Amino acid sequence: MEFQEIIKQRYATKLFDGRPVPDAKVAELLELVRWAPSGLNIQPWKIKMVADAATKALLSVATFAEPQIETCSHLLVFCTDTDFAGLSEKLSRAMKARGIPDKIWDIVMGIAGEMAGMPPEDLRAWTSCQVYIAATYAILGAKALGLDSCPMTHFIPEEYSRILALPANLVPTLLCAIGYPADQPKPKWRYPVEDLLIA
Amino acid sequence: MEFQEIIKQRYATKLFDGRPVPDAKVAELLELVRWAPSGLNIQPWKIKMVADAATKALLSVATFAEPQIETCSHLLVFCTDTDFAGLSEKLSRAMKARGIPDKIWDIVMGIAGEMAGMPPEDLRAWTSCQVYIAATYAILGAKALGLDSCPMTHFIPEEYSRILALPANLVPTLLCAIGYPADQPKPKWRYPVEDLLIA
Numbered sequence: 533m534e535f536q537e538i539i540k541q542r543y544a545t546k547l548f549d550g551r552p553v554p555d556a557k558v559a560e561l562l563e564l565v566r567w568a569p570s571g572l573n574i575q576p577w578k579i580k581m582v583a584d585a586a587t588k589a590l591l592s593v594a595t596f597a598e599p600q601i602e603t604c605s606h607l608l609v610f611c612t613d614t615d616f617a618g619l620s621e622k623l624s625r626a627m628k629a630r631g632i633p634d635k636i637w638d639i640v641m642g643i644a645g646e647m648a649g650m651p652p653e654d655l656r657a658w659t660s661c662q663v664y665i666a667a668t669y670a671i672l673g674a675k676a677l678g679l680d681s682c683p684m685t686h687f688i689p690e691e692y693s694r695i696l697a698l699p700a701n702l703v704p705t706l707l708c709a710i711g712y713p714a715d716q717p718k719p720k721w722r723y724p725v726e727d728l729l730i731a
Numbered sequence: 732m733e734f735q736e737i738i739k740q741r742y743a744t745k746l747f748d749g750r751p752v753p754d755a756k757v758a759e760l761l762e763l764v765r766w767a768p769s770g771l772n773i774q775p776w777k778i779k780m781v782a783d784a785a786t787k788a789l790l791s792v793a794t795f796a797e798p799q800i801e802t803c804s805h806l807l808v809f810c811t812d813t814d815f816a817g818l819s820e821k822l823s824r825a826m827k828a829r830g831i832p833d834k835i836w837d838i839v840m841g842i843a844g845e846m847a848g849m850p851p852e853d854l855r856a857w858t859s860c861q862v863y864i865a866a867t868y869a870i871l872g873a874k875a876l877g878l879d880s881c882p883m884t885h886f887i888p889e890e891y892s893r894i895l896a897l898p899a900n901l902v903p904t905l906l907c908a909i910g911y912p913a914d915q916p917k918p919k920w921r922y923p924v925e926d927l928l929i930a
Contacts, residue, residue: 535875538734539766539868562928566921567738569870571884575922580929610930622922630920643885657856658884661905664860668867669738671768676734685770685857686842702929706860721829722765723774729761730779730810730901 538675543720545680548603548711552583557677558606561710564673568666572640572647574619577663580609580696580704587695590698593708594691600682605711609692612660615701620644656718663705670708737874742919744879747802747910751782756876757805760909763872767865771839771846773818777860779808779895781902793890794906799881804910809866809913811859814900819843862904869907879912898914 533541562579570576582588583606592601601607613619623644627637647655667683674681684707692704733742761778769775781787782805791800800806812818822843826836846854866882873880883906891903 533734535732535734535737535762539763539872542768544768559924562924564735564738567919567929568867569741569743569882571882573920577924577927578929579927585905626920626922632876649763653852653856656911657852657859660856661860661863664863665867667739668767668864672734673738683768683770698929720766721772721825723825725758725761725765727774728776728778730767730895730897 533676538672541673542675543680543717545600545682545709545711545713545715547599547713547715548605548680548709549714550603551605551712553605553679553711557679560677561670561673561679564676565666565669568669570662570665571658572623572644574644574662575670576613576616576619576659577666578611578613578702580611580698582609582696584609590695591692593689594695595684595687598684598686600684600709601707603711603714604682604709606709608708608710609704610663610670610706610708611694611698611701612656612663612700612702612705613701614656614659616648616655616659618647618701653673660703660705667708668708670710674708674710679710682709683707684709732875737871738800741870741874742879742916744799744881744908744910744912744914746798746912747804747879748913749802749879750804750805752878752910756878759876760869760872760878763864763875764868767868770857771822771843773822773843773861775812775815775818775858776865777810777812777901779810779897781806781808781895789894790886790891793894794883794886797836797883797885799883799908802910802913803881803908805862805908807907807909808903809869809905809907810901811853811855811862811904812895812900813858813902815847815854815858817900819847819861855910859902859904860874866905866907869909873907873909878909881908882906883908920926
């Protein structure tokens with residue numbers, strides 16, 4: 533599907549029909565998401581996939597009973613890996629293993645070192661923002677693969693962490709419900725392009 | 732262009748050839764970016780477009796002399812609007828003007844009201860994250876339109892604010908340089924899909 537068409541057709545699906553998305557299709561989606569870019573190529577994201585009804589029922593309570601949670605096929609819980617030191621070490625090793633030139637390694641790890649000194653809340657915010665790039669790949673990728681999706685941030689992260697038994701460094705940041713729609717898209721609206729620009 | 736192809740071909744362009752992107756093409760790109768989704772549809776982004784050489788030269792200094800800044804055609808400075816109260820009021824008025832049903836208005840403005848009570852640093856982080864969705868639309872949209880791009884966060888926001896005389900509520904968050912490439916894409920790498928998932 534053309535990108536312009538994907539953008540037009542994508543909408544935040546409020547109700548899914550409960551049909552399961554085949555595993556092969558889910559794998560295709562993850563393969564698209566995997567290629568999302570991130571600052572330093574640090575890839576500070578992890579996804580918890582939830583497809584079973586019992587877990588969805590628990591998560592629904594932590595999502596103010598929004599109907600997407602229990603009617604979607606798969607709920608992708610995008611988490612931010614807040615262990616910046618661990619991510620940096622992994623990146624360093626991966627670049628070495630791939631034979632990235634020392635000059636590039638020095639620049640990237642130099643910036644990573646600077647960033648490690650940022651105020652923790654700023655570093656955490658930056659890291660979470662990268663996760664949104666991957667989630668944007670997911671919502672656009674879903675449409676490209678003939679699926680619908682709903683990104684959501686109105687949920688209780690602490691409850692998600694508890695229910696999904698997530699390690700402390702992985703913080704639920706954004707949900708992406710995917711599946712087949714049981715609603716109709718409402719007319720989309722945005723502010724005009726003039727509002728987008730700073731004169 | 733197919734979405735899968737866009738993802739494959741997109742790369743962080745390190746050097747552009749300086750040719751200007753025609754205004755009509757830039758307008759097409761903004762029209763794609765405009766349709767980015769955001770939580771509550773609050774659209775907390777503004778873009779400062781920089782195409783003149785003198786301003787780029789000043790910004791280059793605040794971007795550690797990365798060659799993208801002076802060689803790109805247009806530098807899109809994506810800013811976060813940190814005036815959440817102002818954004819909420821604008822959203823409220825826009826929904827009323829569009830005849831959005833009261834039931835939906837109540838839900839959306841109820842959540843906006845809750846969010847206004849979040850710790851300011853958390854609200855600011857959430858808002859910045861939405862801006863990344865629009866920036867992701869920009870980098871993918873650029874490729875869809877036959878352009879190349881480079882997203883960048885390694886710059887001095889305070890210097891950008893000063894040079895561009897930005898209002899205090901608009902905080903430079905991420906740059907997207909667009910233009911025609913003068914480099915060759917390096918092989919892209921990412922962690923395997925197993926690393927993406929939480930078991």
